Amino acid sequence: MLKIGVLGTGHLGKIHLKCIQLASEAYELIGFFDPNDEAAAAAAAAYSIKRWTDLDALIQAADVIDIVTPTVTHFELARKVISHGKHLFIEKPVTNTLEEAEELLALAQEKGVKVQVGHVERFNPALLALGGTPLEPMFIEAHRLAVFNPRGTDVSVILDLMIHDLDIIQSLVRSEVRSVSASGVAVVSDSADICNARVEFENGCVANLTASRISMKQMRKLRLFQKDAYISLDFLDKEAQVVRMYDRPEQLPDDNRMELETPNGKRYIHLSAPQTEPVNAIKMELESFAQSIQEDARPVVSLEDGYRALKLAYQIIEQMEERARTTAQG
Incomplete structure (x- = not known):
């Protein structure tokens, strides 16, 4: 059993604490670190677990550290964890910049530790239901719409929402990106709240993605078109x-x-609806990480996968900003 410590007890951090306790066959939850006294006291009381006030001591005592803190803090915390030679689960987006992610890639390879990035939609029942279905998509449509929530607006909608679909699409297409075009608008935040992007891959596949966090309704759908087949995934209703x-x-x-x-x-x-099984996706991703450590296997969502999704996200952000500058000048 792996000893695990959690960094961060915000909304998602609390969910991770609960899921780790449920995954008791894989992990022994030895405690958490959070510099916010109020949040820490609430978490310690709610989950009957130890609060560590010495971050380095917690890292030293653990086999695995789970980082569930704001994105801007990811790099420094992750670098400290990996430098201690500890395995790392880190929420998406993996870091705030590509340069930070590149440094973590090099450090993780040097230290020989496993790193998994929390792209939880890889464990959505709709995607899991496809199982062995042969997938060679040549056109993809993705719509990820959410009702406005101030939580998460410290980053653009691309890094907050669209990055889920960027990760999934790249895991399915498995081809290098040829070109990107994008446009977006900041409506209620300082960064983009809605964005549409078109991504073309070297193998000819085209993906058209829309993400919004100012929608009147929730939607998380992915549609795949390939020779002789159409595949529809509803991540919200968990149907395929x-x-x-x-x-x-x-x-x-x-x-x-x-x-x-x-x-x-x-x-x-022929129309089929592959059977979906209800799962606790966060518990499942954490358990899969424990398995990858125990079996010395590649994590389902590796640090390289997290880096690729982040890289494409920043290509989209760059194109979106370039379009906005061109429009303003014209």
């Missing part, structure tokens, strides 16, 4: 649908199928 086209009726089940006349003759469409 697969529509696949076949040349011959004997290739598909009798249920949920229909004929389609095409210029090349009849083809056959």
Whole structure:
């Protein structure tokens, strides 16, 4: 069993504390560090766990540290943890800048520690339900809309919301980015609250993403289009649908199928809804990290994955800002 300490007891930090206690077969929760006395007292009382006032002492006592603090603090804390030779789970976005993430990559490799980034949507039942479904998307649409919440507005909507889809898309496409275009608007925050981006990959795949934190409704959907198939994922309702086209009726089940006349003759469409299993996604991602440590395997969402998502996020931010400057000058 791995000894784990948590840094940060804000909204998400409290959820992590609870999930770690539920993952008792993987972890022994030895306590937390939070410089905010009020938040720390509330967490210690609510979860009956020790508050450490010496950060270095907590890191030394743990096998794993879980960083659930504001993004601007990630780098310094992560560097300290990795320098102590401890494994690290760190919430997304991994750092505030690409340079910081690059330094952590080098340091983690030098120290030989495992790092997993908290892109929790990788553990959403809708995505997990696809299982062995062959995926080679050539066009992707992503919509991630949220009702305004002041929490999280310390970063742009790209780093707050869209980065989830950037991580998922790059895990599915597995091709280098060729070009990026984007536009966005700051409505109620100092940084962008709504953004649309178009990402083209070297293999020809195109992804069109929209993220907003000033919507009147919640939406988290991803649609994948590929040769002979359309796949719809609803991360909010945790549902998946697969529509696949076949040349011959004997290739598909009798249920949920229909004929389609095409210029090349009849083809056959089959609709399926892969079964989704309810999961505690945060508990699951933390357990998967423990497994990667114990089996000396690559984490499901590695530090490299977190860096790639951050890199693409900053490419989008750069293009969005360039478009805004061009528009202002014109």
